[in-house]
Amino acid sequence: MTYALIAPPAAMPVTLAQAKAHLRVTSDTEDDAISALVIAATQYLERDTGQALIDQTWRAYFDCPPDDCVLQLLRAPVRRIVAVTVYDGAGNPAVLDGSDYFVNLVTRPARLRLADGITASMRANGIEVDFEAGYGATGVDVPDMLKRAVLVLVAHWYEFRGVYDAADQPVSVPALYGRLTRHFRFLSV
Known part of the structure; x- marks a missing residue:
């Protein structure tokens, strides 16, 4: 079987403000980079788990x-x-x-x-x-554990953004991400 996305989500499960608060970033100078990390982390989680976070x-x-x-x-x-x-x-x-x-x-x-x-x-x-x-039209409807997993990835990739080239991402995934997402994965026999 093959899957094709027909209509993408209209929003992200984590807002830029939430990601910046999690990272403790107060300036606006890295908004584009943080927004890109939120998108990448969301896409990674959805592909990795089979979950659709936003409708x-x-x-x-x-x-x-x-x-x-x-x-x-x-x-x-x-x-x-x-x-x-x-x-x-x-x-x-x-x-x-x-x-x-x-x-x-x-x-x-x-x-x-x-x-x-x-x-x-x-x-x-x-x-x-x-x-x-999907869980709903906005991030409010997404389970907190999945939003937290997105934030964990964003923080990890943000921390290592200067060590590795952007083309090399994701370089690693922290263990906490796996623990947060394990109950949302499809079980294979």
Whole structure:
């Protein structure tokens, strides 16, 4: 499966003011650098954990339904399904009605089960699932542990910004980051 970001988040989970307070920076001279670190830390955390911190829309591409017809959506938390499209062998799309699939947004990862008889005969990317994921529209809705993990990364990378070239980042990730994010990761068997 492949994922594509369709609509990015409109905000960051941590504001510039929060990051500056965490770093104990009072001047405005490094605002651009700190803002860039917040963006990089947020992107790192989201890729590393599969979490979507601020509301965003994703498209998941599946080649074909598995034997049990259950598709796992590996972004969390999934808030709602926007559309499910199935392609036939000629590449013609058919947008499924809500009665053609069942969704369990409580499980991690969220699961979408296609109704019996729904098939995708296109060989590659025969099923597209558009969905919204995120904790809310602003950082207020993001769990504090995840915001703290972003701030830990920002502080660590800010401290070592002169030692390593920007192209070498992230050079390291502090152990506290792993402890803060471990409960938000997808478990693999």
